[in-house]
Amino acid sequence: MHSLLPFLLAMVAVIVLLNMFATKLKIAYPILLVIGGLAISFIPGLPVIKIDPDLIFFIFLPPLLFEAAWTISFKEMKKWWRIIGSFAFLVVFFTALSVALVANHFIPGFTIALGFLLGGIVSPPDAVSTGAITKFVKIPKSTSAILEGESLLNDASSLIIFRFALVAVGTGRFVWQDATMSFFWMVIGGAGIGLLLGWLFVQAHKLLPTDAPSDIALTIIEPYLMYWFAEQLHSSGVLAVVAGGLFMSARRLKFLNSTSRIHAYSVWESLIFILNGIVFLIIGLELPEIVDGLRDDHIPLETAIGYGVLVTAILIAARMISSYAALIATIIFRPSVQPHPSSRTRRWMMPLLLGWTGMRGVVSLAAALAIPVTLGNGEAFPHRNLILFITFVVILLTLLVQGLTLPYIIRRTGFFDGIFAEESEQSTKQKIKKELKQHVYQFLKSKYENELKDHAGLEMFLKHWEERTKATDDSWMNEKTKVIFVEMLEIQREYLSELNKDPKINEEIIRQQLFQIDLEEERLKMI
Structure with a gap:
């Protein structure tokens, strides 16, 4: 513990320094954090970070999702709910299916269940990466709302796929009737539990004689309680946190006073920054250990890299296909609700841009690390190291290739010039x-x-x-x-x-x- 604590403190210091450096270079800080973590991992003598797979979701996801639910514009989510819903659920399933079929065909020993497991891990774009990248360019609020809303909800849908695939890999069978009932309970039950607990927490803030420190402490505890309670009832903890967070966010003026709101803003901003930074650093720090696992499985590194590049290409292609399918469906069935770029060319270029915003990050890493080391019967989990490595390649490639080029493409093409409202x-x-x-x-x-x-x-x-x-x-x-x-x-x-x-x-x-x-x-x- 005494050797690990200085290392953890040094990690926070590195996160702060890399963030300042990224701001100066005007690039997204997750990109530098991943590269920095990878560079640090080659320093000899560093302690190995071991995270319990059962705790990875519980440690990182509840506060990250809760904060995202508080900062997103619920009004914009309601306005673009059709597009957000299609990207958050239909596109995620289509992406997972595409990855499952390709992995089953090209990767030896990969079953459809393992393919869906990998697809569920890498299908959700990361809200933090997208937000960090787009802050250096000006994009319309409609596009920003769609990306933020999608990132908030697709975590739940992808993790539902991940959970079902994990069961299928462990048991060797998949019962559609049971899966359908479980799916509806996870969605409806998770949202209902989150709303109920959100209401109870609002009442507690109103009735208890809280001050700013206690209010902030409670808001840190509440997402963990939402997540834990929903998971105990075999529902979706992710949806519970999202639903409860949105409910409480809409009522923040009713149960938090001005002091609590001001102080909470600073506390939560720092907390989320550190949590995100730790996760992105871990992505880089974990690579050497993952590569060692590939050697133990006798999988050549260049072969594993090829699989990672293939899966990344499938993810980008599936997202672009889905973007154009969503545009065509909107034009046919709901032409009045589509965004209106100033020209026909820009309208048909919009899906291309949305397709290029699919950077992966925190949720993908958390899901990959949450894969158990062994199955229920004690056997090693099949292809765990390969799945971890492919996930790392996907995160790295999407951050570096898409993340570095997206601001340049927007500025160079002037795609959004003239789209903004006349009133600044x-x-x-x-x-x-x-x-x-x-x-x-x-x-x-x-x-x-x-x-x-x-x-x-x-x-x-x-x-x-x-x-x-x-x-x-x-x-x-x-x-x-x-x-x-x-x-x-x-x-x-x-x-x-x-x-x-x-x-x-x-x-x-x-x-x-x-x-x-x-x-x-x-x-x-x-x-």
């Missing part, structure tokens, strides 16, 4: 701020007309809305004014919540304004 984000923010000031002014005029006449502080506040923080002192802010001020802030939150129902308003801008209001309330508490 900055002008939208200014418009919302102006409407907020008018809304608050009308509220004060109607409810506190007498106080406005008699209280110079409030008059000054209304006249100098933008410059009030420049005042030489805060003597004008007495307890009565504070009460009214807090009420004004709450009125603004209610107004923004109503404004967010407008499908034309970017929810990210609304959240930024809400965060500024929270900061204003915190400043008020310090006076």
